[in-house]
Amino acid sequence: DSGVTQTPKHLITATGQRVTLRCSPRSGDLSVYWYQQSLDQGLQFLIQYYNGEERAKGNILERFSAQQFPDLHSELNLSSLELGDSALYFCASSEGTGLGFGYTFGSGTRLTVV
Amino acid sequence: AQKITQTQPGMFVQEKEAVTLDCTYDTSDQSYGLFWYKQPSSGEMIFLIYQGSYDEQNATEGRYSLNFQKARKSANLVISASQLGDSAMYFCAMDLSGGYNKLIFGAGTRLAVHP
Numbered sequence: 001d002s003g004v005t006q007t008p009k010h011l012i013t014a015t016g017q018r019v020t021l022r023c024s025p026r027s028g029d030l031s032v033y034w035y036q037q038s039l040d041q042g043l044q045f046l047i048q049y050y051n052g053e054e055r056a057k058g059n060i061l062e063r064f065s066a067q068q069f070p071d072l073h074s075e076l077n078l079s080s081l082e083l084g085d086s087a088l089y090f091c092a093s094s095e096g097t098g099l100g101f102g103y104t105f106g107s108g109t110r111l112t113v114v
Numbered sequence: 115a116q117k118i119t120q121t122q123p124g125m126f127v128q129e130k131e132a133v134t135l136d137c138t139y140d141t142s143d144q145s146y147g148l149f150w151y152k153q154p155s156s157g158e159m160i161f162l163i164y165q166g167s168y169d170e171q172n173a174t175e176g177r178y179s180l181n182f183q184k185a186r187k188s189a190n191l192v193i194s195a196s197q198l199g200d201s202a203m204y205f206c207a208m209d210l211s212g213g214y215n216k217l218i219f220g221a222g223t224r225l226a227v228h229p
Contacts, residue, residue, distance in 0.1 A: 033215070033217075035217075042219060042221050043207075043217075043219035044219075045216045048216055088157060096215075102161065102164070103149070103215070105151075105161075106158075107156075108158065108159075
């Protein structure tokens with residue numbers, strides 16, 4: 001157990017629907033990152049939060065949004081889902097945002113859009 | 115542009131032998147870090163080893179070592195005494211100072227260890 005908890009582990013939903021992925025960071029970690037791993041795009045950074053505030057944004061679609069709550073857990077909301085959104089979504093956490101801060105990944109949520 | 119290149123889509127190695135997985139990177143930053151992660155078929159991402167750009171010695175973690183050649187911009191992972199459990203995808207990644215710790219990943223190398 002890495003200490004980063006992602007739920008659900010698997011999700012199957014239909015096109016056009018909306019889903020919420022949840023992440024609880026490792027105890028003491030203030031920073032949460034979301035990544036998408038798909039067959040065609042590989043591992044791509046989506047967004048980062050630090051202590052409740054958005055810090056960095058990557059190739060995140062406008063249909064996707066995220067937030068980090070006061071208890072530091074984070075949610076990634078995916079709406080108007082398309083077949084191409086099928087992917088493994090990882091959450092990771094770290095203590096800080098400086099160079100070399102260790103990352104701990106969760107086990108991922110596998111999203112299948114049918 | 116910042117980029118990580120892993121040129122070996124697949125590699126195989128005999129059990130107990132050593133194997134080198136290649137990684138080259140491109141950045142104009144002077145401060146950066148290089149990571150290797152392992153992703154077994156179960157899907158989780160497992161941290162293996164880290165090398166900072168200013169570290170003078172190559173990083174080692176057990177059977178893993180990182181062959182860091184700064185002038186060549188390469189950060190190859192060496193796995194010694196391969197085990198069957200080493201069969202997995204391996205990703206090289208980079209973080210940049212000022213990049214808020216977001217990682218840039220390579221496409222990965224699939225390693226198969228044969229008995």
